[in-house]
Amino acid sequence: MFSRILIANRGEIALRIIRACHEMGIEAVAVYSEADRDASYVKLADGAICIGPAAAAKSYLNIPSIISAAEVADVDAIHPGYGFLAENAHFAEICNECGITFIGPTPAAMRKLGDKVVARKLAQEVRVPVVPGSDGTVANELEAVKLANKMGYPVMIKAAGGGGGCGMRVAHNDISLHKAFGAAKAEAEAAFKNGTLYLEKYLLEPRHVEVQVMADKAGNAVHFYERDCTIQRRHQKLIEESPCPVLDERTREELCKSALRLLKHADYHNAATVEFLLDKDRHFYFIEVNARIQVEHPVTEMVTGEDLIKWQIKIASGLPLDLRQRDIKHCGVAIECRINAEDPDCDFAPCPGKIETFMPPGGPGVRVDTDLCQGAVISPYYDSMIGKVIVHQPTREEAIATMKRALREFRIEPIKTTIPICLKILSHNLYVKNKVDTSFIERHLSNS
């Protein structure tokens, strides 16, 4: 087991990893930029090294600085957290070359799954459904119609030569496809001097469902069930929950097994999340793999009782994942709300500033992951997410009630946060009745 780990990250995830280290008797070394000098996570670490000025490029993304820090602190391993260098295969390679264990997958596995086209191909090789599409370009209308009928309508016609909405048409049947094909081709010719088109199935009102997986270096892999992350704003997740409230047991099992098959086929070890889209008919389609621990990992920790960060550390140190799939039980419902320092009245513009009043919620079933405290200064240099509130209760109804109670108790003043919009969502009929899709916020809660 490692005796000392450097955490190449900041804020709430750095604190999360420090906590796991301390429980395992491992010394935690934090790194910080000049902007984070007074951050709580720095004070809670066993050692801390300033790695650069505020700008992320010169600090948290500064590989030489971080590796130097790891060397002077004489650490055994580096945990990259999420974001920053977590999916940087080059960084993982340098760690390995310097004799420091990178807590995550191998650079090769990271590269394979980081390339969307390669990942898609790998998925197809192990019979994991992908968003259906043409194999390359579509030569003419006849071919398009044939393929559309095979895939099922509606379909999206896309220009091979470019994007931005140009040369893109949705067709719901053969007749509209005939019309749309010609129009799309002409538009593509004009915009990109290239009229070649391809086809993709158009998923109507999808839900976003992902599976948490973990594998050790010997190839033993398990899943920790799924998370539903349908509530998103501009493709940024805002509310996550487990289980996915609309899945039947059979689909859940197929979904989770698919995720495991893909992970094993990619020769992967450590934590990963396999993301899918779920259409209205409850068919799932693979979209991508996130080869790291994720922001919303606490949701899974609450419903399974497993500590995912500790597993990451154990696996990286060479210990086996001595869990059998049947030992991992899913219990109750967990919901997470991301608390971002954003002003909902200014189109969610980031809202940096000093926190004068800070009173987090508590009580049964409530977990708060944040490194904020009274007097902390939220700087403008980094992501606006400042914390997460996670609740766990036996039923979804109780979990929603607890989350609403917790968010109402939570005082973070005077900055603006996403707490009010989360409360609106949790009270919205469509959310409560599970009739949401990824466009929910834009369609029902955008400022008028």
Add this chain to the structure above:
Amino acid sequence: MAEKQEKDLQKVKELIELMKANDLIEIEVVDGDSKILLRRPGTVQSQPLVSAAPPVSSAAPVSEDAGLESIKSPIVGTFYQASNPDSAPHVKVGDKVNPDTVVCVVEAMKVMNEIKAEIDGTIVEICCKDGQAIEFGQVLFKVRP
């Protein structure tokens, strides 16, 4: 005299117990003209290589530093006064420096980085020891402009 000696011994014993209880390596107590400095054999594992406290320079009394500038490290690494063990240090106290004067090296990832003064003045204090771990922004030298 014997009474005083006995009191001193008692004080030392108490300090030793304090050090053990708090796992301290070194303690210095100044009381008027008298000073006691106690040092335990270092148990490396218990001492963090770089502490979580702010850099040393910020704890220095303001009056002593008035009018002095600092040369700070632009990188993380290990401080050395000379480029290799056989060479003389790049600078010593009293040396005049200009912006291009190499004042020390900071080793990072096996590369010996030459650190320039970036300032005109005279070296007043060398703030780090050979082999010391250095963080970004750490004060390396005090210079009188």
